[in-house]
Amino acid sequence: MRHFSEEELIAYQLQENSDAVAISSHLENCRECADVSESIAETLRVFSAEPAPQPDLERNWHRLRANLSVLTPQRRSRFEFLRWNWAWPATGLAAAAIVLLTVFGVYLHRSGEMKRNVAVNGHGPITVEPADPAIASHLEAAERLLTEVNNSSGPLDEGTREQAHSLLLQNAIYVRNARNSGALGEAAILENFGRVLTTLDNEPATEHSTWRLRLEMNTSGLLLDIRILQQNDDRSQGVTQ
Amino acid sequence: MDKTETEAIRDVLAGDRDAYRVLMDRYFSSVTRVAFRITGNEADAEEAAQEAFLRAYNKLSSFRQDSTFSTWIMRIVMNTAINLVERRNRDLSYHASRIDDEPSPTDHTVRVSDKQSGPETMLLNREAASLRRTAMAELTPMERTAFTLRHMEDVPMAEIAAALNVTSNSAKQAVFRAVSKLRRSLTPVAGGLR
Numbered sequence: 001m002r003h004f005s006e007e008e009l010i011a012y013q014l015q016e017n018s019d020a021v022a023i024s025s026h027l028e029n030c031r032e033c034a035d036v037s038e039s040i041a042e043t044l045r046v047f048s049a050e051p052a053p054q055p056d057l058e059r060n061w062h063r064l065r066a067n068l069s070v071l072t073p074q075r076r077s078r079f080e081f082l083r084w085n086w087a088w089p090a091t092g093l094a095a096a097a098i099v100l101l102t103v104f105g106v107y108l109h110r111s112g113e114m115k116r117n118v119a120v121n122g123h124g125p126i127t128v129e130p131a132d133p134a135i136a137s138h139l140e141a142a143e144r145l146l147t148e149v150n151n152s153s154g155p156l157d158e159g160t161r162e163q164a165h166s167l168l169l170q171n172a173i174y175v176r177n178a179r180n181s182g183a184l185g186e187a188a189i190l191e192n193f194g195r196v197l198t199t200l201d202n203e204p205a206t207e208h209s210t211w212r213l214r215l216e217m218n219t220s221g222l223l224l225d226i227r228i229l230q231q232n233d234d235r236s237q238g239v240t241q
Numbered sequence: 242m243d244k245t246e247t248e249a250i251r252d253v254l255a256g257d258r259d260a261y262r263v264l265m266d267r268y269f270s271s272v273t274r275v276a277f278r279i280t281g282n283e284a285d286a287e288e289a290a291q292e293a294f295l296r297a298y299n300k301l302s303s304f305r306q307d308s309t310f311s312t313w314i315m316r317i318v319m320n321t322a323i324n325l326v327e328r329r330n331r332d333l334s335y336h337a338s339r340i341d342d343e344p345s346p347t348d349h350t351v352r353v354s355d356k357q358s359g360p361e362t363m364l365l366n367r368e369a370a371s372l373r374r375t376a377m378a379e380l381t382p383m384e385r386t387a388f389t390l391r392h393m394e395d396v397p398m399a400e401i402a403a404a405l406n407v408t409s410n411s412a413k414q415a416v417f418r419a420v421s422k423l424r425r426s427l428t429p430v431a432g433g434l435r
Contacts, residue, residue: 010420014391016398016413043424044392047373052274053283060291061265067295068258071302137381140415141327144320144383147406159296163324166331227411 003030009037013044097220104224138174139230141167142193146223149196150214155205164200171197189225196222246310253301261298268311269294272318278389279322280329281377289325293318316404319390323382323405376426380419387412388419 004012004023011017012024027034145167148160156164171194178187196217203209213219245263252260272293277286297304297314304313377385383405390396390404402412 006421007417010417011413014416014420016416040420040424043420043427046427047376047388047392047423050370050373050393052277053286055270055273055287055290057266057269060269060287061262064265064291064294065258065262068261068298070256070258071254071298073255137327137383140381140383143411144323144406151406157296157300159321159324163327166328170331 004033006036006040009033010040013037013040093220101224108228135174136230136233138167138170139226139233142171142226143223143230146193146196146219146226149200149210149219150223152210154207154210156200156210161200161205164197168194168197168201186229189222189229192217192222193226250301250304250310253298258298261294264310264314265294268314271311272314275315275390275394276318276322278393279319279382279386280326281374285325285329286322289318289322292325293321296321312400312403315396315400319386319404320406323386326382326385372427376423379422379426381415383407384415384419384422387415388423391416 004026008017008019008023012020017023023037027037141163145160145163148156152160171190175187175190175194178184178190196213196219199213199217246267249260249263269290273286273290276289276293277283280286280289293314297310297317304310380388386405387401390401391398398412398416399409401416402409405412405415407415
């Protein structure tokens with residue numbers, strides 16, 4: 001009898017599992033899985049929605065209105081379509097990235113069968129021991145920032161640039177920690193991320209700056225590396241039972 | 242998107258900033274509620290909601306009306322609230338008012354009043370709230386956001402993923418990790434891990 005993992009049972013309780021009928025009938029016959037499933041349901045009940053405070057709409061509107069500038073209508077240029085001239089190179093790059101991802105995925109799958117450590121973009125083995133539990137949060141922030149960089153067509157907004165500035169110092173600490181703990185692959189990836197952050201923090205935002213950053217620093221490849229680091233981190237923390 | 246919203250956006254873009262009130266009346270409460278779930282306190286929730294509405298206003302000309310305004314503003318507020326939480330975590334000198342069972346001016350905590358509770362219920366609520374707060378503090382901002390929106394606000398996974406700018410699978414994993422961590426946090430008191 002195949003038991004279901006904690007992750008599958010969480011998905012079942014959140015109604016995110018397509019195999020609900022099979023799980024439901026298994027739970028009727030398996031005491032062990034039924035206990036885990038009930039414990040998950042109990043957790044969800046404990047964390048059910050608490051009342052949220054109601055904002056004062058009138059006060060908030062007056063506060064907001066004071067900060068609103070009067071917008072002036074923009075005239076559409078006759079040559080608007082020329083702005084889309086980046087679409088073809090972007091499509092080409094995306095196709096190349098998909099091919100690379102597929103090849104890389106097959107490689108990872110095969111190498112994963114042989115050994116637990118994985119190599120990322122030639123940086124050498126990455127440790128499966130999490131050096132610092134807080135790095136999960138840092139990697140998440142890195143993933144979100146790089147996704148924004150990869151998907152923005154114009155200059156990045158002030159909020160994203162501020163975020164890059166604040167991540168810069170934090171990143172330097174994680175690079176040092178990774179180096180000290182011998183995780184050289186992880187250190188190399190975070191160093192590359194640090195270069196992206198430094199560029200974002202120092203260079204003025206122009207119409208083509210984000211596009212140039214993507215080409216010069218291969219932010220798509222870096223995003224893939226960061227996601228793999230996250231997965232390694234998840235695996236080492238053992239989300240599943 | 243309905244006609245009233247489309248007209249309000251058109252009027253704002255034509256220079257009538259008061260037309261923005263229509264959108265604010267419709268969505269400010271839900272936006273603040275989502276921000277509250279992420280930040281965990283009323284003051285930060287209002288600040289994040291204000292910032293989100295201001296950012297949406299300033300970017301309104303780039304808003305493509307093929308998606309709804311509500312989805313767009315939710316995406317903005319989630320990012321704003323997560324950034325605010327990360328900023329607060331770095332700034333150790335900041336202490337916003339937080340919800341607690343024992344309100345204390347020195348700890349900057351307040352209590353949301355519950356007029357219908359008796360002493361016994363209040364005691365149980367107090368213990369449960371304390372337990373929840375400790376467990377939630379263990380989650381990363383993304384895990385907390387993904388979990389609260391999926392479980393408490395019933396937001397579909399695809400919408401959470403779009404708002405967080407991650408893949409649907411990453412959002413799902415964040416929710417699963419959150420539930421797993423919360424379950425382990427309950428182990429000592431409720432036999433959470435059997």
